[in-house]
Amino acid sequence: MNPGISPRPRDLVFVVDDSRTARDVIRLHLSRMGCDVVGLEGADACLAELQQRVPALILMDLHLEKLQGDEACRAVKAHAAGRAVPVVMFTAADEPHEVMHCGRAGADDFLPKPVCQEALAAKVAAVRASRERVWTGPPRGRGVLLVEGGRFLHTFLGGALEHEGLHVLYAKDLDDAGAQAAAHGDRLDGFVVDVSRLPREALALATRLKELYPRKPLVLLSRVEEAPDVLARALELCGAPLLEKRHLGADELLGRVMARLSPGTVPLRAAERVPFFTVVEFNTTGGPTLSGFSHDASPQGLFVRTLTPAREGARLSLRLVMAGQRTPCEAQAVVAWSNPPGPGSAFRSQTGMGLKLEGMDAQLQQRFVRFVPQTLGFPTAGPARASGF
Missing domain, CATH: 2.40.10.220 (predicted glycosyltransferase like domains)
Incomplete structure (x- = not known):
């Protein structure tokens, strides 16, 4: 070893399985990958160990004797120390309903049993890469500021935009939107503003955004019928009519928003x-x-x-x-x-x-x-x- 180079720290991995044989096999694979392994036979032991130290990765079997793996995963994700820890579930590849339980519990990934060493190595490498990756912003063309006028934007439109591959910055109100735009403006590629709650104040924000970022697309929408002067100003700012949700189905609304944010992109129709x-x-x-x-x-x-x-x-x-x-x-x-x-x-x-x-x-x-x-x-x-x- 070059004395001038510090050795890479070994990753700590929890392996949770009530089968000692299964734990030992996974331990052997992980040790060869440069990991330190803690074998745990159940959910209670996993949560107790989590109180003492935080692993880089948790591998957990779905079928545990006391608390099932999906419930254990949900408990890990609810724990302050485990919220950001990737959880990969083991389960049989021919049981999709088991995968559903894992997904709804917040699992980050899954490996079919019996576990392939090559597939396991890829998951470990991905976790290592994520820790070493430096965040420089969303991929080019994918960053959008969503200025909420109500729960609809966050629960429906924001989720749909995320599923279209966009990286969404959520602003809870107009003041927060101004602060977010000032802090992340260079990383943003477009703006979506709901004018429903405070139309004139929202238009004032939209005007500032347009002045600061004249080349970036601006989309204005509303959940209610707006006054003629609001519609006229929105048309002037965006070069296109304000989108009124009451006249559009969910799929059509998302399609029009995507067409303005990313012209030429064929959407995956995530609203549906x-x-x-x-x-x-x-x-x-x-x-x-x-x-x-x-x-x-x-x-x-x-x-x-x-x-x-x-x-x-x-x-x-x-x-x-x-x-x-x-x-x-x-x-x-x-x-x-x-x-x-x-x-x-x-x-x-x-x-x-x-x-x-x-x-x-x-x-x-x-x-x-x-x-x-x-x-x-x-x-x-x-x-x-x-x-x-």
């Missing part, structure tokens, strides 16, 4: 997403097989939570394990956006990747038609063919 939990194994041509789980699907894509997302623009082959099926479904997709785990920031975004589905087998088409309303644009069931997305 519905819960869709399934195991997702993916790989690029010649690349290793990695895993994650989908939590939502839309007429244009699949939203996958994983610590190891493929790069944006990559073409993937997918295997989706559906409940009650022995043979995995197959599909092809392009990565529309990719957010690996990273240091915390004021911006909120979805960790993982958004996939634009380009082709799927007949079995998967039938599942999509069954679980996602056909009125949202899914193709009808039929023989294997390229997706109509």
Whole structure:
């Protein structure tokens, strides 16, 4: 070893499994990767150890004797010391309902059992990279300030924009919006302002934003009917009419906002997403097989939570394990956006990747038609063919 170089500190990993054999196997793999391992046989032991020291990663089996792994994961995420610790669940690859429990408990990723050493190494490498990554702002063109006029913006529009791959900076009121814009203006690529609550004050803020950032898109919207002078001023500032939610469906509203923020981008229609939990194994041509789980699907894509997302623009082959099926479904997709785990920031975004589905087998088409309303644009069931997305 070069005496002038300090050795890399070893990562502390908790392995929670009530099988001593399983713990020992994972311990051996992790030790070879340069990790210090604490084997714990249950949720209580994990939470007690968390009081003493904070690990870089927690690997947890779903099936524990006392408190199930999903409940233990929920307890870890509620713990002050564990809130930011990635939790990867072990579970059987052919049980999507188990993946649903993991996802709803706040798990960050999943590994199918028996655990593949290569896949485990990829998760550990991703956690290490996230710790060493320096946050310099959202990806180019992806940072947006959302000025809330009510709960609707935060719960619906903000979430939909995040699922379209944007990094959203939420402002709780007009004063906060001014402070956020001043602090993060260079990292912002667009502004969305709800004028519903205080229209004239909101227009004054919009005027300041337009003066400071004349080349960045500004979108004004309202949940109520606005006065003619407000509509006229909004048109003057934005070069386009104010968007009135009362005249637009959720999907159309999101589509128009996205068209103004990112012209030319084909959205994933995230406003129409519905819960869709399934195991997702993916790989690029010649690349290793990695895993994650989908939590939502839309007429244009699949939203996958994983610590190891493929790069944006990559073409993937997918295997989706559906409940009650022995043979995995197959599909092809392009990565529309990719957010690996990273240091915390004021911006909120979805960790993982958004996939634009380009082709799927007949079995998967039938599942999509069954679980996602056909009125949202899914193709009808039929023989294997390229997706109509």
